Amino acid sequence: MLGTLKKIFAFAGNRKGLLKKSLFFSFLNGIFASFQFGALYFIVDALASDNHSLTSVWLSLGMMMLSIAGRIFSSFFSMNEQTVVGYGMVADKRISIGDRLRYIPMGYFNKNNIGTITGIVTTTLGDVESSAPVALVNMIGGFFNSVVLILFLLLFNWQLGLVALVGVVCYLLVTEAATRKSTSTAEKRQSAQRGLVEAVLEYIQGMGVVKSFGFEKDSSQSIAAAIRDSNKGNLKLVYAVAPYIALQQLIVRIFSTILLILSIYLYTINAFSFVYGILFVVLSFTVFNNLESAGSQITMLQMLASSIDTANSVDNTPVMDEKGTDITLQDTNIVFDNVDFSYSTRKILDHVSFSIPEKTTTAIVGPSGAGKTTMCNLIARFWDVNAGKITIGGTDVRDFKLDSLMKNISMVFQSVYLFADTIENNIKFGCPDATHEQVVEAAKKACCHDFISALPEGYDTVIGEGGGTLSGGEKQRISIARAMLKNAPIIILDEATSSVDPENEDELQRAIEALTHNKTIIMIAHRLKTVRNADQILVLNNAHIVQRGTHAELIRQKGLYADFVSARQEAIGWKLG
Numbered sequence: 001m002l003g004t005l006k007k008i009f010a011f012a013g014n015r016k017g018l019l020k021k022s023l024f025f026s027f028l029n030g031i032f033a034s035f036q037f038g039a040l041y042f043i044v045d046a047l048a049s050d051n052h053s054l055t056s057v058w059l060s061l062g063m064m065m066l067s068i069a070g071r072i073f074s075s076f077f078s079m080n081e082q083t084v085v086g087y088g089m090v091a092d093k094r095i096s097i098g099d100r101l102r103y104i105p106m107g108y109f110n111k112n113n114i115g116t117i118t119g120i121v122t123t124t125l126g127d128v129e130s131s132a133p134v135a136l137v138n139m140i141g142g143f144f145n146s147v148v149l150i151l152f153l154l155l156f157n158w159q160l161g162l163v164a165l166v167g168v169v170c171y172l173l174v175t176e177a178a179t180r181k182s183t184s185t186a187e188k189r190q191s192a193q194r195g196l197v198e199a200v201l202e203y204i205q206g207m208g209v210v211k212s213f214g215f216e217k218d219s220s221q222s223i224a225a226a227i228r229d230s231n232k233g234n235l236k237l238v239y240a241v242a243p244y245i246a247l248q249q250l251i252v253r254i255f256s257t258i259l260l261i262l263s264i265y266l267y268t269i270n271a272f273s274f275v276y277g278i279l280f281v282v283l284s285f286t287v288f289n290n291l292e293s294a295g296s297q298i299t300m301l302q303m304l305a306s307s308i309d310t311a312n313s314v315d316n317t318p319v320m321d322e323k324g325t326d327i328t329l330q331d332t333n334i335v336f337d338n339v340d341f342s343y344s345t346r347k348i349l350d351h352v353s354f355s356i357p358e359k360t361t362t363a364i365v366g367p368s369g370a371g372k373t374t375m376c377n378l379i380a381r382f383w384d385v386n387a388g389k390i391t392i393g394g395t396d397v398r399d400f401k402l403d404s405l406m407k408n409i410s411m412v413f414q415s416v417y418l419f420a421d422t423i424e425n426n427i428k429f430g431c432p433d434a435t436h437e438q439v440v441e442a443a444k445k446a447c448c449h450d451f452i453s454a455l456p457e458g459y460d461t462v463i464g465e466g467g468g469t470l471s472g473g474e475k476q477r478i479s480i481a482r483a484m485l486k487n488a489p490i491i492i493l494d495e496a497t498s499s500v501d502p503e504n505e506d507e508l509q510r511a512i513e514a515l516t517h518n519k520t521i522i523m524i525a526h527r528l529k530t531v532r533n534a535d536q537i538l539v540l541n542n543a544h545i546v547q548r549g550t551h552a553e554l555i556r557q558k559g560l561y562a563d564f565v566s567a568r569q570e571a572i573g574w575k576l577g
């Protein structure tokens with residue numbers, strides 16, 4: 001239990017001070033609550049004495065008012081601080097996770113799908129946001145206030161104080177046992193919750209396929225299964241701690257009863273006055289109230305501990321550029337030196353070596369699935385090579401800080417992702433300080449200015465998530481405009497013109513020529529005319545570069561490339577890239 005409380009404190013980061021403030025107000029709340037006993041003492045004292053003076057009534061009323069006002073004031077401030085800490089610390093963690101995701105290897109996203117990560121950042125951290133500071137303050141505050149009452153009891157009557165103390169110790173032992181029991185169940189519940197987010201996301205993202213293939217029933221069944229799992233997880237957690245909660249209640253009732261009987265007995269043997277007798281009888285009913293409210297937080301605290309562990313595990317994933325430095329390139333020669341790369345056991349590159357001289361165009365060609373995109377992604381260090389090295393300007397890409405590496409590379413992917421933001425901001429994505437005029441200029445060069453201007457909101461049009469409200473060709477042209485604006489010295493074009501219709505292609509081709517002028521270009525393109533003009537063509541097959549040269553040289557060699565060119569019309573599985 002202590003470990004869990006420490007974990008929440010650590011999670012609060014630089015907001016620990018606010019959390020302590022909240023605890024302080026919670027302690028104040030307990031002290032103001034104990035004023036009620038003072039009020040009770042004065043009123044009973046007045047009723048019991050022969051002299052029914054109004055002074056005692058006023059004194060009692062004053063203490064009651066002070067207790068009420070103090071409790072309202074302290075609860076308000078305590079809750080206020082809890083809310084600020086909760087939202088603040090989780091916002092920090094979400095930002096930190098978002099930042100870290102940019103720097104961790106792509107392999108992480110193979111192992112952890114989008115649903116899992118979304119679940120952690122939304123639902124899992126949502127629990128922490130709304131409940132962690134509240135549960136922590138209730139727990140510590142509750143125990144502290146119980147201890148204060150018991151000290152008060154010990155001060156006035158050691159026998160009653162001792163009984164209450166034994167009650168608290170028994171209660172704490174059961175609480176600790178419940179904490180242990182609920183740890184593993186809380187983790188399982190978390191994982192079921194993430195499974196639910198995953199299932200819902202997959203269902204919505206795949207809605208097009210679901211509709212077109214008529215699988216509505218089957219797909220919704222997987223959501224239903226995830227809901228059932230999540231439900232089971234919640235129930236299991238409740239069932240796991242239910243016997244302990246019952247035991248806690250039993251302990252409280254038994255010790256309250258013992259206190260009550262002992263108070264009456266001690267009064268009958270004249271151990272204290274009638275007024276104290278009444279006070280102790282009332283106390284025997286209320287002394288464990290704070291303890292009960294603290295104990296009721298165990299399940300919540302274990303859930304929170306598990307949520308914090310999960311969020312921290314993402315935030316502690318090792319980043320790729322831990323040892324990288326900011327490097328300014330002297331030239332943009334790219335060299336693959338004996339590079340090996342596999343996706344788990346599947347070998348994609350086997351001792352591959354080649355160089356791309358700066359300001360030249362290299363086209364990569366090969367059958368679908370040969371590893372062309374992978375090769376480009378290795379240059380941008382989306383993944384690390386298994387052996388050998390890739391250098392840019394003589395420096396191993398692993399020695400760059402990722403930001404300083406990516407400053408030099410613009411990529412246009414075959415599947416374009418646009419953010420749910422305005423068109424202008426999507427174009428400015430790699431270059432946030434660009435002016436509107438620069439955005440328009442880039443859009444004109446990428447042949448997308450006309451269709452953007454025709455939209456009612458023009459460049460301020462907000463596009464759907466993933467660019468869902470635009471056609472494939474429109475999205476691709478916007479991503480080319482994005483690359484235009486970034487103006488990096490190395491450009492990677494991964495089938496950049498694949499979604500552009502033939503009418504636009506010539507125009508776009510000219511735009512790409514403008515974009516790529518005087519730059520180092522690596523292109524994967526499925527159209528022959530794009531490849532024909534490249535300074536060198538690399539033919540990738542079975543993890544090796546099987547041919548390299550210019551179009552004319554490769555045609556003369558009568559190898560795979562020449563076969564491909566001659567069979568261009570029929571070779572559906574091949575892509576010139």
Ligand SMILES: Nc1ncnc2c1ncn2[C@@H]1O[C@H](COP(=O)(O)OP(=O)(O)OP(=O)(O)O)[C@@H](O)[C@H]1O
Nearest residue numbers: 110343348366367368369370371372373374375575
């Ligand atoms: N993230 C990944 N994890 C595991 N395997 C992958 C991953 N990405 C690609 N692959 C596999 O690696 C192989 C090479 O993929 P890659 O996309 O590099 O080929 P490509 O030559 O660009 O194909 P295409 O021309 O069809 O786009 C493929 O068999 C693919 O299934």
